[in-house]
Amino acid sequence: MGKTDFLSPKAIANRIKSKGLQKLRWYCQMCQKQCRDENGFKCHCMSESHQRQLLLASENPQQFMDYFSEEFRNDFLELLRRRFGTKRVHNNIVYNEYISHREHIHMNATQWETLTDFTKWLGREGYCKVDETPKGWYIQYIDRDPETIRRQLEQEKKKKQDLDDEEKTAKFIEEQVRRGLEGKEQEEPVYTELSRESEEEKVVFNLNKGASTSAATNSKTGPLGLNALKGGGIAPTVKRKETPPNPGLSKEKKKKKTALEEIIEFEEEKKKSTRTDYWLQPEIVVKIVTKKLGEKYHKKKAVVKEVIDKYTAVVKVIDSGDKLKLDQTHLETVIPAPGKKVLVLNGGYRGNEAILESINEKAFSATILIETGALKGRKVEGLPYEDISKLA
Secondary structure, three states: OOOOOOOOHHHHHHHHHHOOOOOHHHEEOOOOEEOOOHHHHHHHHOOHHHHHHHHHHHHOHHHHHHHHHHHHHHHHHHHHHHHHOOOEEEHHHHHHHHHOOOOOOOHHHOOOOOHHHHHHHHHHHOOEEEEEEOOEEEEEEOOOOHHHHHHHHHHHHHHHHHHHHHHHHHHHHHHHHHHHHHHHHHOOOOOOOOOOOOOOOOEEEOOHHHOOOEEEOOOOOHHHHHHHHHHOOOOOOOOOOOOOOOHHHHHHHHHOOOHHHHHHHHHHHHHHHOOOOOOOOOOEEEEEOOOOOOOOOOOOEEEEEEEEOOOEEEEEEOOOOOEEEEEHHHEEEOOOOOOOEEEEOOOOOOOOEEEEEEEEOOOOEEEEEEOOOOOOOOEEEEEEHHHEEEEO
16 A cells, blocks of 8 residues: 555544644735745745745735635625624634634635734724624624515504504593593582571571581471480481583484494404505406506506515416516406305405495595405495405
């Protein structure tokens, strides 16, 4: 077995030694070669291949430095985004994890001399939020991915919608409480002045149990009145005038809606307010309104076969059978003849199939009869054209 054999002890030892990280000062970035000791690095620098790489780099050194800097920055930020996300972390922790990979780009080949310079540069360019502490520099990745921004906007929109619903519910409860208090105020008693028929009558106050009601005795004899006052007996109170019932008030109460009816109306208004800016649904008939595709497809009807990302649809033209990928702004809904099936595309009845009963051309609205779901059999009036479309 020769010395240069792949399975010779020396060859195996060399491969074992080459695994893992070696000293940075014995690494050549241009040749991407790691040497194990000073003698090996010296021999490499004197080799013909290394000299050719130096001549190549000397022609345009800035180009090579920019390339290495860009690779180092991209790999560093990718590791920071994937490993730590948007958490605040020490820059040295990220750097140690980055250089643990054997084939990484070394910082001595980039435009930054130290990790601190690179961290400051990330802050100036807006890639990260950086702050200096007694323990060192900390970085926090700023995620500007369009998908992440879209998800954040959707979450904020949903949160705002939930707050609006809570405010509506609170206002509804306040209105109910106010109406209840108004009814109680109208039933308050009317107080009248105390009166007695003759001057001989004596007024007796009953103070039992802390009560402060005034009364006048109906006794005609004086001694009985005195005995009643001395003995603290209960004298018959003076009858007060009772207010006759107000017939107009009872009619108003009869006309008032019950709490259940008001809750149903509130839920209906809530459903009508749940609208979105996208309306595409599979298996509906639409009309192509864009002129960018030429007169061949302008004003042609098509069937939606697939919806992509809520705003884009793959449609199949009914006449020619061609398949096109169009945005919803290039399409519009199709209103069939009364009696045909339609699909509700927006609002509180989204996704329900219905029968078109009539069309109001002046108001650009339609009347439908829900056929599916929990609201089956409900008649909905004044539904805009853009909220319904013909089913394929």
